[in-house]
Amino acid sequence: MPALALLLIIIAAIFHATWNFVAKKSGGTTVYAFSTALVTVILWTPVAVLLTSRSPELSIATWTSMGWLMVTLSALIHAIYYVVLLHGYKVAPLSVVYPIARGTGPLLSSFSAIILFGEPLTVFTGLGVLFIVLGIMLLSWSKEISIFDAPSLRGVAWGVLTGITISLYTLTDAYAVKSLEMNPVLYDYISNLIRVFILLPFALKSSISIFDTIKVNKKGILTIAILAPTAYILVLMAMQIAPVSHVAPAREISMLFGAFLGGKILKEGHLVQRMFAAGLIGVGVVFLVY
Numbered sequence: 001m002p003a004l005a006l007l008l009i010i011i012a013a014i015f016h017a018t019w020n021f022v023a024k025k026s027g028g029t030t031v032y033a034f035s036t037a038l039v040t041v042i043l044w045t046p047v048a049v050l051l052t053s054r055s056p057e058l059s060i061a062t063w064t065s066m067g068w069l070m071v072t073l074s075a076l077i078h079a080i081y082y083v084v085l086l087h088g089y090k091v092a093p094l095s096v097v098y099p100i101a102r103g104t105g106p107l108l109s110s111f112s113a114i115i116l117f118g119e120p121l122t123v124f125t126g127l128g129v130l131f132i133v134l135g136i137m138l139l140s141w142s143k144e145i146s147i148f149d150a151p152s153l154r155g156v157a158w159g160v161l162t163g164i165t166i167s168l169y170t171l172t173d174a175y176a177v178k179s180l181e182m183n184p185v186l187y188d189y190i191s192n193l194i195r196v197f198i199l200l201p202f203a204l205k206s207s208i209s210i211f212d213t214i215k216v217n218k219k220g221i222l223t224i225a226i227l228a229p230t231a232y233i234l235v236l237m238a239m240q241i242a243p244v245s246h247v248a249p250a251r252e253i254s255m256l257f258g259a260f261l262g263g264k265i266l267k268e269g270h271l272v273q274r275m276f277a278a279g280l281i282g283v284g285v286v287f288l289v290y
Contacts, residue, residue: 001126008237009238009251012231013241019227022223023086029213030199030202032216033082033086034199034200035163035210035217036201038214039214043252044189049181055183056152058183059186061262067180070182074176074191075190075191075196076194078165078169078195081162083199084162087158088155088159092143097155098278099278100156100163102252102269103159103252104160105163106166106252107163108164109171109249110244110245111245113245117178117244119244128286129284133284134277134280135277136201138273138277138280150218156283170244173239178244184272186195186233245264249285
C-alpha cells in the first residue's frame with residue numbers, strides 16, 4: 001500500500017473513532033441522524049461550491065447516469081447505516097458495537113473486492129483476516145454477559161447489521177471513485193444531500209423536534225458534521241490509489257482509538273482485554289496492508 005494511502009487512513013481513523021465516540025451519547029434517534037446529515041450539508045456547501053467553481057471539470061454536470069445511480073444508492077445505504085449504528089449504540093456499549101461493526105464491514109468488503117474487482121488474495125490477506133476475526137471475538141466477549149442473554153444478542157446483531165451496511169457502501173463508493181473517477185468531496189457531499197431528503201419524512205413523523213434535537217446536541221452534531229465527512233473523504237481518496245481489499249480493513253486502525261475511548265473514557269470496563277483485542281486487529285491490519 002502506498003505510504004500516502006496509509007497516512008490518509010490513519011488520519012481518517014482518528015477522526016472516525018472520535019465522531020463515533022460523540023455519536024454514542026446521541027440517544028440513537030432517526031431525528032439525530034437526520035440532523036447530522038442536514039448540518040453536514042450546510043457546512044460543506046461552501047466547500048462544494050468553491051471546488052466546482054475552481055475545477056469545472058469536476059462539476060456534477062459531468063456525471064454519468066451510472067454515477068448518479070451510485071451516489072443515490074450510496075446515500076440510501078448510508079442513511080440506513082446511520083440509523084442502524086445509532087440504534088446499536090443505544091442498546092449496547094460502544095466498545096462492543098463499534099468493533100463488531102468496524103470488523104464485519106471491512107472483512108466483507110475485502111473479500112467482495114477480491115471477487116468483484118479481481119484484487120489478489122495472498123497468504124498475508126488470510127492471516128490479516130484471521131487476526132481481525134480473533135480481535136473482534138475478544139472485543140465482543142465478556143464473562144459477565146451470557147451469550148444466551150437476549151439483550152446481548154441484540155447488541156451483537158445490530159453491530160453485524162451495521163457491518164453489512166458498511167460493506168455495501170464501501171463497495172458502491174469504491175466503484176464510484178475508482179472506476180467512474182468521481183471526485184470524493186463532491187461525491188460525499190451529494191450523497192449527504194440526498195440522505196437529507198431520504199431521512200426527512202421519518203424525522204418529520206417523529207415526536208421528537210428537529211429544532212430541539214439540534215439545539216440540545218449542537219456541539220455533538222457539529223463535531224460529527226465536520227469529522228465524519230472529512231474521515232470518509234480521506235478514505236475515498238485512499239481508495240483511489242490503493243486496493244479496496246487493503247484500504248477497507250486498514251481502516252480498522254480506528255478500533256485502537258475506539259476501544260480506548262469506550263473502555264477508558266466511557267468506563268465500559270475490560271480496558272486491558274479490549275486494548276489487547278484491538279492490538280490483534282492492528283496486527284491483522286498490518287498483514288493486510290503488507
